[in-house]
Amino acid sequence: MSIQFGRRQALGLAAGLATSGLAAPLVARAQAAPVKIGLVALASGPAASLGNHLRDGFQLGMRHLENKLGGRAAEVLLIDDELRPDAAVTKVRAALERDKVDAVVGVVFSNILAAIMRPVTESQTFLISTNAGPSPFAGRGCNPYFFATSYVNDQNHAVMGKAAQDAGYGRVMLLVPNYQAGRDSVAGFKSEYKGTIVDEMYTPLTQMDFSAELARIAAARPDAVFTFMPGGLGVNLVRQYRQAGLANIPFLSAFTVDEASLPAQGEAAIGFQTGTTWTPTLPNEQNARFVRDFEAQFNYVPASYAAHAYDAAMLLHSAIGKTGGNLADKAALRAAIKAADFRSVRGRFAFGANHFPVQDFWLAKVAQRPDGKFQTEHVSKVYDNVTDPFAAQCRMPAG
Amino acid sequence: MSLTLLLVQGLNGLQLGILLFLIAAGLTLVFGVMDFINLAHGVQYMLGAYFAAHFAAATDSFWLALLLALPATLLVGLVLEFLVFRHLYDRDHMAQVLATFGVILILNDGVRWVFGSAPLQVPMPEALTGGFPIMDGLLYPHYRLAIIAGGLATAGLLWWLVERTKVGMLIRAGATNAPMVAALGVDIRRLFMVVFGFGAMLAGFAGVMAAPILSVEPGMGDNLLILAFVVIVIGGIGSVRGAFLAALLVGLVETLGRSLMPDVMRLFLDPSSARQVGAALASMLVYIAMAAILALRPAGLFPVRTA
Numbered sequence: 140m141s142i143q144f145g146r147r148q149a150l151g152l153a154a155g156l157a158t159s160g161l162a163a164p165l166v167a168r169a170q171a172a173p174v175k176i177g178l179v180a181l182a183s184g185p186a187a188s189l190g191n192h193l194r195d196g197f198q199l200g201m202r203h204l205e206n207k208l209g210g211r212a213a214e215v216l217l218i219d220d221e222l223r224p225d226a227a228v229t230k231v232r233a234a235l236e237r238d239k240v241d242a243v244v245g246v247v248f249s250n251i252l253a254a255i256m257r258p259v260t261e262s263q264t265f266l267i268s269t270n271a272g273p274s275p276f277a278g279r280g281c282n283p284y285f286f287a288t289s290y291v292n293d294q295n296h297a298v299m300g301k302a303a304q305d306a307g308y309g310r311v312m313l314l315v316p317n318y319q320a321g322r323d324s325v326a327g328f329k330s331e332y333k334g335t336i337v338d339e340m341y342t343p344l345t346q347m348d349f350s351a352e353l354a355r356i357a358a359a360r361p362d363a364v365f366t367f368m369p370g371g372l373g374v375n376l377v378r379q380y381r382q383a384g385l386a387n388i389p390f391l392s393a394f395t396v397d398e399a400s401l402p403a404q405g406e407a408a409i410g411f412q413t414g415t416t417w418t419p420t421l422p423n424e425q426n427a428r429f430v431r432d433f434e435a436q437f438n439y440v441p442a443s444y445a446a447h448a449y450d451a452a453m454l455l456h457s458a459i460g461k462t463g464g465n466l467a468d469k470a471a472l473r474a475a476i477k478a479a480d481f482r483s484v485r486g487r488f489a490f491g492a493n494h495f496p497v498q499d500f501w502l503a504k505v506a507q508r509p510d511g512k513f514q515t516e517h518v519s520k521v522y523d524n525v526t527d528p529f530a531a532q533c534r535m536p537a538g
Numbered sequence: 539m540s541l542t543l544l545l546v547q548g549l550n551g552l553q554l555g556i557l558l559f560l561i562a563a564g565l566t567l568v569f570g571v572m573d574f575i576n577l578a579h580g581v582q583y584m585l586g587a588y589f590a591a592h593f594a595a596a597t598d599s600f601w602l603a604l605l606l607a608l609p610a611t612l613l614v615g616l617v618l619e620f621l622v623f624r625h626l627y628d629r630d631h632m633a634q635v636l637a638t639f640g641v642i643l644i645l646n647d648g649v650r651w652v653f654g655s656a657p658l659q660v661p662m663p664e665a666l667t668g669g670f671p672i673m674d675g676l677l678y679p680h681y682r683l684a685i686i687a688g689g690l691a692t693a694g695l696l697w698w699l700v701e702r703t704k705v706g707m708l709i710r711a712g713a714t715n716a717p718m719v720a721a722l723g724v725d726i727r728r729l730f731m732v733v734f735g736f737g738a739m740l741a742g743f744a745g746v747m748a749a750p751i752l753s754v755e756p757g758m759g760d761n762l763l764i765l766a767f768v769v770i771v772i773g774g775i776g777s778v779r780g781a782f783l784a785a786l787l788v789g790l791v792e793t794l795g796r797s798l799m800p801d802v803m804r805l806f807l808d809p810s811s812a813r814q815v816g817a818a819l820a821s822m823l824v825y826i827a828m829a830a831i832l833a834l835r836p837a838g839l840f841p842v843r844t845a
Contacts, residue, residue: 183647185755187655317817339810341817342796345761347752350550350682351797357676358543374657374753382662382751384669384677403657403753 173214174459174466177234179227179245179255182219186370188399189247189444190219193269195437196445197244199429200452202436208452209459216240220247224254231255235262241466242267244451247444249273249292249320260284263469263538265476267455269448272495278532281493284469286476288454289447290416291495291527292320295393296327298414298500298521299365303332303391305521308362310335311391314352314376315367317341324367324393330528337361347375353383363389374403381407396505398442401513408505408513416496417446417485418503418517426484440514446484457481469538491526493533499523542673547797548790549672553682555789556689560744561762562769562781563696564737570713570776570842572730574627575634578618578641579766580759582738586611586745587754588649591658600663600750607746608739615738619731627730642760650756657753685747692743693782700778709733713776713842765792768828774838784839788824795823 178197181190194217206213216238220227234240235258242265246252252271259266260282268287276282277291303311311334315321325339337359340352356364364385368376373395380390390411398419401408419430419440429449433441441449454476461475462468479490491497500522503515565579589610593603622641626634662681669677700706708729711719720726745759752758769788773780800816807815831839 183650183655185655185657185757187650188657191655317814317821339813340800341813343817343821346796347758347761348550348554350553351547351793354543354546354550354673354676355797357673358540360675371657371753371755371758374659374755375751378659378753379751382669382677382679382681384671385675387675399656403659405659 173212174208174242175214175216175238175240176208176455177216177218177231177238177240177243177245179218179220179231179243179251181222181247181251182217184222186222186247189270189370189442192399192442192444193245193247193448195433196441196448197269197452199433199436199445200449200456203428203432204452204456208456209461209464211459211464218245220251220255222248222251224250227251228254228258232258235259235264240264242455244455245269245448246271252276256280256282256285265472267451267476269451270444274527274529277493277495277527278529279534281533281535283473283536283538286454286490286494288451288496289443290498290500291529293323293327293330293529294500294522294525294527295414295416296324296367297331297528298502299391299393299412300328300331302412302414302502302521303328303363303365304334306363306389308334308389310337310361311363311365312337312356312359312361313339313365314349314356315339315341316344316346316372318344320369321367327393328365332365334362344372347371349376349379350383353379353385356385356388357383361388363391365391366395367393369394370400373400377404377411378407386410396515398440398514399444401505401515402439404505405513406507409507411505412518413503413505413515414521415443415501415503415515415517416498417443418501418515420514420516421484421486421501423482423484423486425482426486429484440512450481450483450485450488453481453483454479473538487524491530492535493527493530494535495527495530497524497526500525543797544794546672546676546678547794549678549682549686551790551793552786553686553789554793555786556686556693557744557748558762558765558769558789559693559782559785560689560747561741561759562766562773562785563693563778564740565766566770566773566776566778566781567709567713567733568737569770571709571716571733572627572712573716574623575631575638576623577635577638577763578645579737579741580761580763581642581645582611582615582741583745583748583759583762584649584754584757585614585645586742587660587749587752587758588653588658588745589742590746590749591660591754592653594660594749600661603660604746608743611742611745612735612739615742616731616735618738619734623734624727624731646756646760655756657755660749660754662750679751681750685751688747692740696740696778705729705732710842765824768824770838772828772831772838774840774842776842777838777840780838780840787827791827792824795820799823 180194218230243259244267246268247270249271266285270289272287272289272291315324392413396408396411396413457480458475462471477490489497501517502519502521503517506516568576589607590603593606666681669679672678769784773784799820800813803812803816
């Protein structure tokens with residue numbers, strides 16, 4: 140009797156609670172739960188400093204936004220991809236399934252992006268690359284859940300091809316590491332450069348001394364040298380190029396002299412040229428604030444890895460604000476991201492149909508600032524509001 | 539390819555060979571005398587460069603940095619010997635390879651932890667900046683000449699130490715028959731420690747010398763270590779003289795191959811495939827040379843006669 144009574148009472152109580160509001164606080168709590176962002180930033184290995192730029196750029200964005208994205212509290216989950224695709228996939232899967240992140244942001248290297256592309260987008264989570272931009276994802280492999288705030292990798296090489304063409308260099312010599320990205324770099328440069336390529340030199344990725352190649356350059360006496368030597372390779376090449384007295388031959392490059400490598404290249408890099416989407420000197424209000432606060436906070440000059448990541452934070456803020464904090468309606472969120480209704484440190488910024496930026500590209504030169512630090516400074520606009528050449532191949536599937 | 543360019547490339551090859559010798563000398567002694575495979579030897583080279591970067595920033599002088607970095611690498615070598623390697627002398631080669639590989643991982647991440655992962659630079663000593671015009675439009679940096687001179691001087695010193703001093707005699711005896719040397723009442727453990735510390739310091743010296751021309755970064759010794767092993771295998775394990783000649787040979791083959799191969803291939807192939815095949819062949823050339831030498835002389839060029 141008492142048991143029956145108890146059960147009936149319990150049922151009644153439960154029914155009453157269900158209708159009158161126990162579920163309501165749960166909904167409210169879900170709404171108030173922080174937005175979780177998985178930030179994939181390389182933190183180990185020789186290239187970790189690029190990941191540090193990326194991480195610090197995004198973190199500065201979050202600080203400027205007072206750790207809120209579109210009015211909702213936000214939480215950043217740091218993921219070190221270790222530059223190993225298998226490790227990246229394992230960690231990103233854990234972030235998706237265990238931590239239930241609402242978006243994945245970051246990624247320095249293209250091979251890591253390629254590895255996590257499917258796991259992230261297939262779980263219908265938005266993936267925003269702040270650096271890696273392999274051309275397949277801009278063309279046939281474009282994806283409704285993927286955006287890039289950076290560029291298509293090939294564009295930076297093509298920019299220098301066009302810059303060399305515009306400068307009227309008749310004979311150019313190319314020097315790149317002997318791997319896929321090196322060969323892509325040569326192809327990108329050649330797509331815009333119509334002059335004579337005196338020679339193409341391919342060096343092993345592990346080669347640190349370029350004296351043999353520098354002697355060949357001196358013997359061939361080209362009008363300019365174009366190179367793509369990321370990270371430590373670029374530090375070695377730039378210093379040895381200067382030491383060999385070759386600096387009177389214009390040094391054109393992509394991903395070789397930037398604020399991540401300049402602290403180690405120093406004076407040797409002054410006057411060397413690079414193609415880029417952004418420099419610390421671009422004259423707009425957001426950029427001035429970004430660079431000033433970044434240096435105050437982290438005590439080094441930001442590179443484009445940091446700038447693109449900062450933009451990604453601002454982009455997410457604008458998009459989540461537009462949907463009123465609702466992350467469940469994917470189509471609405473996608474439209475809000477695509478609108479790119481934020482003020483970029485690059486000035487003008489819009490997404491093309493393939494979710495890659497339509498933007499300006501600059502020829503920039505390395506200079507030393509009055510305070511002794513080194514930075515790239517924009518010289519001239521090479522591409523004006525350009526769409527990448529792969530966008531035409533993209534047939535964006537409906538989400 | 540003009541004769542001057544060939545000479546320049548020869549000089550470049552010589553300089554690489556000298557750096558390789560400084561690393562390989564310690565490696566061949568440790569391997570030859572103690573029968574100990576030390577994969578962590580390249581780490582000593584990296585530490586030398588990092589110490590140079592650190593002390594150069596602190597003292598503002600390359601020479602002071604060199605002076606301080608040498609005892610520092612010596613100390614690290616001795617500490618490693620005491621803590622880790624000493625316990626591995628009696629184990630088989632596989633255990634040594636595993637343990638010393640672990641040391642590589644720990645120290646590579648250790649320097650990242652202490653100095654950060656961004657590459658560092660060491661300014662050239664003031665007196666050696668600049669270069670002399672070696673061919674039209676190309677300067678050969680004075681500093682690179684200093685590396686060659688410093689390396690040759692070290693090789694001479696090493697030859698004198700090994701061939702003309704009592705410690706050197708014991709080392710040669712140890713390379714031939716270590717148990718016999720111990721039986722004659724020599725403290726072989728202490729001898730091992732001296733050899734080990736000295737080898738570590740030589741690699742550190744190479745790192746200091748390389749720091750002003752190469753970027754100082756974690757893992758910078760790993761690639762050179764492979765070449766250093768090629769050198770000691772070609773030269774004959776345990777032989778300093780063999781290591782010297784083999785290092786110069788490897789340096790020249792590596793540099794001249796890289797520079798000449800694409801041109802040689804152009805005689806047979808069209809330019810674009812010649813470049814690809816040439817680059818690929820050039821990176822194999824050292825190993826092809828090693829295979830050829832080992833086919834003719836299986837114990838290397840100057841094998842140490844073992845009992």
